[in-house]
Amino acid sequence: MYRFFTSESVTEGHPDKICDQISDSILDAILSKDSEARVACETLVSTGLVLVAGEITTDTYVDIQKIVRDTVAEIGYDRGKYGFDAENLSVLVSINEQSPDIAIGVNESSGHEQGAGDQGMMFGYAINTTDSYMPITHYYANKLARRLSFVRKSGILGYLRPDGKTQVTAEFDEQGKFKRFDNLLISSQHSPEVTNEKIRADLIQHVINYVIPKEYMDESTKIQINPTGRFVKGGPAGDSGLTGRKIIVDTYGGRAHHGGGAFSGKDPSKVDRSAAYMLRYIAKNIVAAGLADELELQVSYAIGMAKPTSVGIDSFGTSKISEEKIIEIINKHFDLRPKAIIDRLNLKRPIYKQTAAYGHFGRNDLDLPWERLDMVDILRTYLSQE
Numbered sequence: 001m002y003r004f005f006t007s008e009s010v011t012e013g014h015p016d017k018i019c020d021q022i023s024d025s026i027l028d029a030i031l032s033k034d035s036e037a038r039v040a041c042e043t044l045v046s047t048g049l050v051l052v053a054g055e056i057t058t059d060t061y062v063d064i065q066k067i068v069r070d071t072v073a074e075i076g077y078d079r080g081k082y083g084f085d086a087e088n089l090s091v092l093v094s095i096n097e098q099s100p101d102i103a104i105g106v107n108e109s110s111g112h113e114q115g116a117g118d119q120g121m122m123f124g125y126a127i128n129t130t131d132s133y134m135p136i137t138h139y140y141a142n143k144l145a146r147r148l149s150f151v152r153k154s155g156i157l158g159y160l161r162p163d164g165k166t167q168v169t170a171e172f173d174e175q176g177k178f179k180r181f182d183n184l185l186i187s188s189q190h191s192p193e194v195t196n197e198k199i200r201a202d203l204i205q206h207v208i209n210y211v212i213p214k215e216y217m218d219e220s221t222k223i224q225i226n227p228t229g230r231f232v233k234g235g236p237a238g239d240s241g242l243t244g245r246k247i248i249v250d251t252y253g254g255r256a257h258h259g260g261g262a263f264s265g266k267d268p269s270k271v272d273r274s275a276a277y278m279l280r281y282i283a284k285n286i287v288a289a290g291l292a293d294e295l296e297l298q299v300s301y302a303i304g305m306a307k308p309t310s311v312g313i314d315s316f317g318t319s320k321i322s323e324e325k326i327i328e329i330i331n332k333h334f335d336l337r338p339k340a341i342i343d344r345l346n347l348k349r350p351i352y353k354q355t356a357a358y359g360h361f362g363r364n365d366l367d368l369p370w371e372r373l374d375m376v377d378i379l380r381t382y383l384s385q386e
Helices: 015-031 064-075 100-106 136-153 196-211 271-288 323-333 338-345 376-383
Strands: 004-010 038-046 049-057 090-096 120-127 160-172 178-190 222-225 294-301 310-314
Touching (some): 004 136, 136 160, 136 196, 178 196, 271 338, 310 323
Parallel strands (some): 178 222
């Protein structure tokens, strides 16, 4: 059991997150016209360059060049002095169709139900220590990152620029109960003329004190703001970015396992995405129903096969009924075949761009189907049967 645990988040202007948002913007544009499209879209950014590559099979057309530029501008890279701006980009596109060998296993046909597009394992997680059923460190790391972007975009702190990171370290007691925040870290890109002293004072006032409850900090809580003292060169001018390189930020901040598969740019036939969403949905409803205080699920698939090759759980000793019974409940109430997941969560819709920054889970600000608690009453009945 960790005495101290840390999670991080990044803003929408981080190079990797730019890529996630471009990939999911392209996905949403395609799904809005062709819900049956197969999309596996990845993006790379560097100074003055955006490269979009992947496999897309669809009957429709979308203007990828325009989507890229609109997304970059919306994030806030709209001036040449930032070293990366929407109007002066070289946008390269290299798109092929999905491999027919994969399509055989994925596509539903006579005598063959829709199977998984690849082998792999996915995880879902929930814990009852926050109202979003997310780990407290990741919950607040994401809140800090969202607030950092808000004060930039709203003009409260107009000298800030799009790139930024946050990190939260919490201390827990011997029973694993949250005690306090030990360290809060924010790194934010900024204009060259502003002093580090002003940045520190402003970010403490407008970001940290706005987001972090006072009772979660004490005189020993360390606050770090731009530790190097300067963060002018940022975004793709400071570092390259790539779709799918912030998978821990996207999920549970390191508190739960991760199967390794990224989400952004993938249509819901890819179980890396859809099964991870389904497992979050299951875990959250089970924890909210009181069957366990904390729960992690794992599922695995074989390419072309519909039924999972395994389903496993870990309640970390917090379950109120046996883990064997919880697995029985999962198998009874939740169908983990790819098509069933897609249908239950209604995933063939353009809902993905909004998830490409600040996390795919615990988003109380969004109406995401995998965050709904519509199975709690049914699951709670099993407590009375024990």
